[in-house]
Amino acid sequence: MSRSGADLALLLLGGFRTLADRATVELAARGYEDIRPVHDFALQAILTGADNASELGRRMSVTKQSAAKTIAVLESRGYVERRPDPTDRRRMHIEVTDRGHTMLREGAAIFDDLRQQWETQVGAGAVEQLERTLRQLLGDTTTRLDTPGWLVQDLGGES
Amino acid sequence: MSRSGADLALLLLGGFRTLADRATVELAARGYEDIRPVHDFALQAILTGADNASELGRRMSVTKQSAAKTIAVLESRGYVERRPDPTDRRRMHIEVTDRGHTMLREGAAIFDDLRQQWETQVGAGAVEQLERTLRQLLGDTTTRLDTPGWLVQDLGGES
DNA sequence: AATTTTGGACAGCCAGGTTGTCTATTTGAG
DNA sequence: CTCAAATAGACAACCTGGCTGTCCAAAATT
Numbered sequence: 001m002s003r004s005g006a007d008l009a010l011l012l013l014g015g016f017r018t019l020a021d022r023a024t025v026e027l028a029a030r031g032y033e034d035i036r037p038v039h040d041f042a043l044q045a046i047l048t049g050a051d052n053a054s055e056l057g058r059r060m061s062v063t064k065q066s067a068a069k070t071i072a073v074l075e076s077r078g079y080v081e082r083r084p085d086p087t088d089r090r091r092m093h094i095e096v097t098d099r100g101h102t103m104l105r106e107g108a109a110i111f112d113d114l115r116q117q118w119e120t121q122v123g124a125g126a127v128e129q130l131e132r133t134l135r136q137l138l139g140d141t142t143t144r145l146d147t148p149g150w151l152v153q154d155l156g157g158e159s
Numbered sequence: 160m161s162r163s164g165a166d167l168a169l170l171l172l173g174g175f176r177t178l179a180d181r182a183t184v185e186l187a188a189r190g191y192e193d194i195r196p197v198h199d200f201a202l203q204a205i206l207t208g209a210d211n212a213s214e215l216g217r218r219m220s221v222t223k224q225s226a227a228k229t230i231a232v233l234e235s236r237g238y239v240e241r242r243p244d245p246t247d248r249r250r251m252h253i254e255v256t257d258r259g260h261t262m263l264r265e266g267a268a269i270f271d272d273l274r275q276q277w278e279t280q281v282g283a284g285a286v287e288q289l290e291r292t293l294r295q296l297l298g299d300t301t302t303r304l305d306t307p308g309w310l311v312q313d314l315g316g317e318s
Numbered sequence: 319a320a321t322t323t324t325g326g327a328c329a330g331c332c333a334g335g336t337t338g339t340c341t342a343t344t345t346g347a348g
Numbered sequence: 349c350t351c352a353a354a355t356a357g358a359c360a361a362c363c364t365g366g367c368t369g370t371c372c373a374a375a376a377t378t
Contacts, residue, residue: 004267004270004271004274005178005267005269005270005271005272005273005274005275006199006200006266006267006270006271007290008178008270008274008277008286008289008290009175009178009179009182009196009270011290011293011294011297012171012172012174012175012178012293013171013172013175013179014293014297015171015293015296015297016168016171016172016175018296018297019164019167019168019171020168020172023168037168038334040165041165052356052357053356053357053358054355054356054357062334062335062336063335063336063337064356064357065335065336065337065357065358065359066334066335066336068357068358069333069334069335070334085356088343088344088355088356089342089343089344089356090342090343090344090355090356090357091343091355091356091357092356092357107165108163108164108165110164111163111164111165111167111168112163112164112165113164114164115163115164115167116164118167118296121295121296122292122295122296126288126292126295127167127292129285129288129289129292130167130288130289130292130293131166131167131170133281133285133286133288133289134170134171134173134174134289135170136280136281136285137174137177137277137280137281138170138173138174138177197365211325211326212325212326212327213324213325213326214325221365221366221367222366222367222368223325223326224326224327224328224366224367224368225365225366225367227325227326227327228364228365228366229365244325247324247325247374247375248373248374248375249324249325249326249373249374249375250324250325250326250374251325251326
C-alpha cells in the first residue's frame with residue numbers, strides 16, 4: 001500500500017530524530033549534558049580541517065557569524081581552544097581539546113551502538129538496504145544540520 | 160561496508176530535508192510563498208480535529224502558546240479563520256479556509272510527486288522497502304516536527 | 319456556591335540562525 | 349613598492365519559533 005509522500009518525509013524525520021534524541025540522552029548520561037549532536041558534528045568538522053570560523057561556516061553551510069557562535073559555545077564548554085594563528089594574524093586557530101576528542105569518540109560509539117540496535121530489530125540487511133537507497137537518492141548532497149532547536153527538547157523524561 | 164551510525168543519522172536527515180526543501184520550493188512556485196511544511200502539517204492537524212490552540216498544541220507536542228503563534232501565522236496568511244465557539248465561550252474555534260484546503264491538496268500532491276520521483280530513481284520496491292523498515296523501526300512513535308527553522312532556508316536560489 | 323480545571327492571551331527569555339557594519343591583515347595587481 | 353581587493357573575525361541588531369510564567373474568564377467538578 002503506497003502511502004503518501006508526506007508520510008515518507010515524516011518517517012525520515014522520525015528516524016533521524018529518534019537517533020539524535022537518543023544520542024543526546026546517552027551523551028548526557030555520560031557527562032556531556034550540555035551537548036547536542038550539532039556540536040558533535042561541528043567538532044568533527046573542526047577536527048577534519050575546518051580549524052577557523054570562516055572555514056567552519058563554509059563546511060556547515062552557515063554564516064561565519066553563526067559558526068563563531070558555535071565555536072564560542074564549544075570553547076566555553078571546554079571542547080575546543082582558540083589561539084592566534086602564528087602565520088596569519090587575522091585568524092584564530094581552533095584546536096580540539098582532549099575532552100573534545102573523548103566526547104567525539106563517545107558520540108561516535110553511541111551512534112554506532114544505536115545503529116546496531118536497529119540492526120537487531122530489523123536485520124542488518126534491512127539497515128544496509130536503507131542506507132544504500134538513501135545514499136543513492138541523495139547523491140553527493142551535503143546535508144546541513146543547522147539550527148535544530150528541537151534537538152534540545154526535553155525528550156520526555158520518564159518522571 | 161557498514162558505515163558509521165552517525166552517517167546513517169545524517170542520511171535520514173538529508174532525506175527529509177531534501178523532500179521538505181523541494182516541497183517548500185514547489186509550494187512557493189505555486190503561490191504559497193510564505194509557507195513551510197510545518198504549516199502544512201499543522202493545517203492537517205487542525206483539519207483532523209485539533210480545532211483549537213490547546214488541542215493543536217497537544218497534537219504537535221508543543222505548548223499552547225507556540226500553537227497559538229502558529230495559528231496566528233496561518234490566520235494572517237489566510238489559511239484559517241478563528242471564530243468564537245458558540246458553545247464554549249473560552250474557545251476560539253479554528254476553521255480551515257478554502258485557501259487552506261487548496262494549499263493542503265497542493266502540498267499533498269507535491270509530496271506524492273516527490274515520492275514518485277524517488278521511485279523512478281531507485282525503483283518503487285526500494286522506496287517501499289525503505290518505508291517498511293522505517294515504519295518497523297519507529298513503531299507508533301509520533302514525530303513532532305516543531306521549530307524546523309532550517310526549513311525556511313534559502314535553498315540555494317539558482318541565481 | 320466554591321474550587322479546580324481549562325482555553326487563551328500577554329510578557330519576557332533563549333537558542334541559533336540572519337544581515338549589516340567595521341577593523342585588521344593578507345593577498346594580488348599594476 | 350604601493351594601493352586596492354579579499355579575507356578573518358567581531359559586534360550589534362533583528363527574526364523565528366520554541367519556552368516559562370502570569371493572569372483572566374469561562375467551564376466543570378465537588
